[in-house]
Amino acid sequence: MNNFLNWPTILPEYLNSILQNSLLVLVLICVAAIIFSKDLLISTILLSVFSLLMALIYLMLDAPDVAITEAAVGACISTIILLIALTYTKKTEYYAKFSLKGFIVVFSIGIALIYALYDIPEYGNINNPIHTHVTPHYIQKSGHEIGINAIAASILASYRGYDTLGETSVILTAALAVIIMLTNNKEKKK
Amino acid sequence: MNNDIVLKVTAKIITPFIIIYAFYIQFHGESSPGGGFQAGAILASAFILHTIIFNINYTLKVLSMRFLKITASIGVLTYVFVGIIPVLYGGNFLDYSYLNSNKLLGQKIGIMVIELGVGITVFSVIMIIFFSFIMRKTNV
Numbered sequence: 001m002n003n004f005l006n007w008p009t010i011l012p013e014y015l016n017s018i019l020q021n022s023l024l025v026l027v028l029i030c031v032a033a034i035i036f037s038k039d040l041l042i043s044t045i046l047l048s049v050f051s052l053l054m055a056l057i058y059l060m061l062d063a064p065d066v067a068i069t070e071a072a073v074g075a076c077i078s079t080i081i082l083l084i085a086l087t088y089t090k091k092t093e094y095y096a097k098f099s100l101k102g103f104i105v106v107f108s109i110g111i112a113l114i115y116a117l118y119d120i121p122e123y124g125n126i127n128n129p130i131h132t133h134v135t136p137h138y139i140q141k142s143g144h145e146i147g148i149n150a151i152a153a154s155i156l157a158s159y160r161g162y163d164t165l166g167e168t169s170v171i172l173t174a175a176l177a178v179i180i181m182l183t184n185n186k187e188k189k190k
Numbered sequence: 191m192n193n194d195i196v197l198k199v200t201a202k203i204i205t206p207f208i209i210i211y212a213f214y215i216q217f218h219g220e221s222s223p224g225g226g227f228q229a230g231a232i233l234a235s236a237f238i239l240h241t242i243i244f245n246i247n248y249t250l251k252v253l254s255m256r257f258l259k260i261t262a263s264i265g266v267l268t269y270v271f272v273g274i275i276p277v278l279y280g281g282n283f284l285d286y287s288y289l290n291s292n293k294l295l296g297q298k299i300g301i302m303v304i305e306l307g308v309g310i311t312v313f314s315v316i317m318i319i320f321f322s323f324i325m326r327k328t329n330v
Contacts, residue, residue: 064223068215072231077316080238084323147294148220148301156225157301161284165269168308172266175315179259182322 020060027053038093044082051075065152201243208236216309220298226305230312238320246324255321258314265311269304 030050034043051074058067121128138151138159146154156164216229241249273284281288286300 065225065228068224068228069231072228072235076235077231077238077320080242081320081323084320084327087327146297146301148298150220150222152223153220153225153301153305154297157304158284158286158297161273161304164304164308165266165273165284168266168269168311171311171315172262175259175262175318178319178322182326183255 048075048079226308230309233313234316262314265307268307272303
């Protein structure tokens with residue numbers, strides 16, 4: 001694309017890391033606020049903010065497809081559906097009593113997850129499993145085999161066509177489930 | 191909504207732009223980020239905005255539940271039929287190279303059509319879920 005305003009297309013490295021880290025801190029603050037707020041309306045709005053921040057982070061990690069999805073589905077549609085669901089329930093959260101068993105289970109799972117974090121490959125390392133398996137094939141040969149510019153689209157639609165077919169039918173199944181659950185009552189009353 | 195004129199005018203102006211952006215994401219998906227899923231979600235958000243600002247009865251005149259149920263199935267059926275056509279020409283299921291004598295053009299056509307199917311399904315499903323929630327509230 002013609003960059004006629006002469007803007008830097010890639011941010012300098014230090015600015016990029018500062019932006020990314022501040023976004024991650026904002027995500028942490030947002031999640032803490034979601035957990036500790038008693039009003040469910042505030043939690044829902046903060047969930048939308050969380051999705052928007054995650055979309056920005058995905059965009060900075062060079063994943064614009066995921067960013068568009070997160071902004072449209074996470075920040076817009078799921079927020080609206082949760083808001084409609086809120087009109088059927090009370091606006092404040094129900095607080096369960098503190099239980100020691102539950103605390104032990106949650107705490108040990110948290111410790112296990114933090115322990116598992118050390119086995120995750122270093123971010124951006126070229127020897128990671130994800131960069132050595134099929135990704136080089138897609139990057140080097142999808143231009144000759146599929147002939148379209150967007151590698152993500154060619155993987156999604158052509159190389160992994162079966163998966164996308166399954167995904168689409170899962171979405172249709174979700175609609176069928178919602179129709180069965182939510183619109184059956186109305187016909188009975190008539 | 192309580193007859194808020196600012197909201198109504200803004201919604202009327204902004205809805206066509208959201209729809210055009212959704213079509214751009216849909217049909218430009220093979221050379222820029224985007225695709226069927228994203229386009230369907232964005233197109234649905236335009237109609238959701240219309241429903242929230244105006245009344246659901248106005249939106250139901252354009253998109254009835256019956257129509258949405260049919261289009262949701264048509265999307266998946268489009269995908270499956272595009273997958274079956276190569277089988278008739280001696281290829282594998284979903285091998286778009288057999289759609290045209292030029293393999294790359296065949297791939298392009300196949301990807302374009304199945305993305306359209308995915309977009310139609312995602313749009314219809316989101317609208318069905320949204321309308322089901324709202325209609326439960328207004329009718330009960």
